[in-house]
Amino acid sequence: MKKIESRKLHGGDLQVWQHTSATTHTEMKFAIYLPPKAIVNEETKTTEITAQKFAVLYWLSGLTCTEQNFIQKSGFAEYASRHNVIVVAPDTSPRGVDISGNDVPDDSAYDLGQGAGFYVNATQAPWATHFQMYDYIVDELPNLIEQHFPASDQRSIFGHSMGGHGALMIALRNPQRYASVSAFSPIVAPSQVPWGQKAFSAYLGDDQSTWANYDSLAWMKQSAHSKKLPLLIDQGSGDEFLAEQLKPELFAQAAKDVNYPMTLRMHDGYDHSYYFISSFIADHFAHHAAALQA
């Protein structure tokens, strides 16, 4: 693991790390924010509160994003610092070259390939060798974080758009691993909308029965007997992708049908951008901090 960026922010330490992933077989980057109390003293190798471990909130970004978009645009650090929660924001796909020096596939579209991993384990060529983002987010990254940082195994997850799909799908599939989930402008039914259909066809193939494994709406529909997590969705009514790609009403109806408590808030006039995210990021930290008891 190599630290490639470190900046003081709201009293804490914002770092970017690069590591060789055993899951994607590429170099991967992630950002991590250590709130003031979680900063490790290099001399004593302890945090301000000796041996304390801190809950971790995982952020999944949307199409075209790297680990940088969220940390630069969301205004998250004030709230991570206030709630004493570690925040981890990974890249959205493998990139560049693999560990054998071969190019990672990229079809050069903004909604497929590099920057568009969709948080699935691809089964189809040429993607399957590297595009294993589900396993990377659910297993490899938390293991790494909990091994190398003062991080507990108390985890929550949130995200935006493609990353909102990722957060909802991962939390609904693994309710024992997370304390809470939230999303801004999520793609809730990827199997039914153009962005998701394009990605799932490429990564998972034409047999649509396999798509349900990665579809939040499908997971919600079968969650009647699952552990229920605190679940919040914020959506702007002025979002240019709302009607064609996002469809949060389908998810809210499915939740109602299976008695899954959730909050869907529609916000008049807000669009799909990080301006919307930064306007409501404080509420998402409050939502997760309550569940994590951070």
Ligand SMILES: N[C@@H](CCC(=O)N[C@@H](CSC=O)C(=O)NCC(=O)O)C(=O)O
């Ligand atoms: N037309 C845009 C589409 C890309 C876009 O809007 N990306 C969003 C996420 S959309 C769903 O996952 C985003 O977060 N962009 C990065 C940002 O910093 O705003 C395009 O061509 O880029």
